[in-house]
Amino acid sequence: MPEYKSADIDKSNAIEKALRILTTFLPDNRESGTVEISHKLGFHKATVSRILQILANEGYLRQSPETRKFTLGETVVRLGNAALSSSRKRRLTMARPYLESLRDRSGQTVTMEVLIGDETLLACFVGGPRPVHVGVEEGNLLPWNGSAGLRAMLAFSPESVVRRFLSKPIIPLSPRALNTHEQYLEELKLTRSRGYAADRGGITMGFTALSVPVYGASGWPECAIILVGPDCDMERSEAPYVALLKETASRMSKELFYDESAAETS
Numbered sequence: 001m002p003e004y005k006s007a008d009i010d011k012s013n014a015i016e017k018a019l020r021i022l023t024t025f026l027p028d029n030r031e032s033g034t035v036e037i038s039h040k041l042g043f044h045k046a047t048v049s050r051i052l053q054i055l056a057n058e059g060y061l062r063q064s065p066e067t068r069k070f071t072l073g074e075t076v077v078r079l080g081n082a083a084l085s086s087s088r089k090r091r092l093t094m095a096r097p098y099l100e101s102l103r104d105r106s107g108q109t110v111t112m113e114v115l116i117g118d119e120t121l122l123a124c125f126v127g128g129p130r131p132v133h134v135g136v137e138e139g140n141l142l143p144w145n146g147s148a149g150l151r152a153m154l155a156f157s158p159e160s161v162v163r164r165f166l167s168k169p170i171i172p173l174s175p176r177a178l179n180t181h182e183q184y185l186e187e188l189k190l191t192r193s194r195g196y197a198a199d200r201g202g203i204t205m206g207f208t209a210l211s212v213p214v215y216g217a218s219g220w221p222e223c224a225i226i227l228v229g230p231d232c233d234m235e236r237s238e239a240p241y242v243a244l245l246k247e248t249a250s251r252m253s254k255e256l257f258y259d260e261s262a263a264e265t266s
Contacts (some may be wrong), residue, residue, distance in 0.1 A: 011059050017043060018051050022060060025072050027259070033069040049180040080217075092123055094255050099126045099225065102248045106241055108229035112141065113149030113211075115223065118164055120150045123223065130230065143171040148209040149224030155191035156213050157223055162188070176201040196242050197224075198229065208234035212245045217257035225249055 021044040035053060038045040050070045052070055059075035073244055085104035095112055103110045120142045144150055153159055154162050166181055177199075178184045191197045199209040209228045213221035225248060227241055234241065253260065 013226070016057060017041075017047065021048065021051055021055070022072075026068075029065065029072050031064065031069045031071050031087055033067070095124055095223075095225075095252060096126070098248050098252050099191040102126075102225070102227065102244060103128055106227055106229075106244055108227050108233065108241070110134055111149070111226045111228065112214075113147060113153075113224050113226065115150070115221070117152055118168075120144060120147045128229070144171060145170050145184055146173045146199070148197045148211040149226050151184075151187060151191055151197040151199070152211040152213045152224045152226075153221040155166040155188045155197065156215075158220065161220075174201060174205060176205070193230070198238075200234075202254065204228075206231055208218075210234065210238065210241055210245060212242070212249045214249045214256065214258075219258070222256060225252070 001183075020041055021037055021043075022033060024040055034045055034049045037043070037052070038048045039046070040054055044181065052061060052063075056063050056070065059073045061070045061076075062073040064069050099110045107128060109130070111122060111128045112124040114123040122140050122142055125138045142150070150165070151216060154165060166184065169181055170181065170184075173181065178187055187197070195212070197209075197211040199211075200248045202206065207228055208231050209226050211224050211226040213246075214223045214225060216222035225245060227245055229241075251259065
């Protein structure tokens with residue numbers, strides 16, 4: 001076993017304390033002072049004061065000239081932005097193994113839709129054992145009122161995002177599609193209440209698409225995963241399919257830095 005000098009142990013202890021001090025600003029970056037942090041963590045006030053000044057000098061914290069208290073600083077923001085940027089860039093690479101696993105466990109086709117501005121992109125298509133013709137390919141944009149993934153995302157998105165899409169004209173699809181804005185709003189309410197979207201033959205007759213949102217660090221949906229199969233399969237096993245979808249979406253959300261515990265307490 002390696003031997004550690006007392007100086008190494010002291011440095012390790014100081015680093016641990018600095019990290020614990022930084023986490024006291026979670027989740028809402030509330031302004032805190034030396035005494036508050038000292039009481040909260042049980043550290044000596046002089047130790048807290050010394051570490052706070054070091055963190056402020058390095059940009060991890062910002063000290064208010066009026067209150068002399070601290071909030072998270074620019075360096076933390078830059079680190080967070082770098083983490084978010086890298087997670088979004090690798091989103092497709094990260095998602096495919098989850099989608100393939102969901103395909104294998106469900107025996108159905110699985111897709112992923114991503115919201116890009118005011119458009120919905122079919123970002124990933126993992127075909128199941130039964131051929132499903134959805135009329136689009138990976139990289140294609142989808143009709144907004146016919147997208148099960150978008151419906152799942154909008155049901156749990158800010159009202160401003162919902163209004164943006166509802167300002168668009170309805171695209172005529174099949175007779176079973178949502179062909180009025182009123183129908184779409186009602187479907188969003190239903191999706192919100194049950195926790196998933198269901199499109200029954202809206203685009204492809206004879207097939208049902210079930211969808212749940214995948215959340216990101218912002219706390220809002222960043223994409224959606226969709227399971228597509230014959231109506232007869234979905235009607236018989238809808239609850240187990242939804243459970244598989246939600247389990248997969250939860251694991252993917254964690255990869256995108258979604259804090260599920262913070263969302264539950266908000």
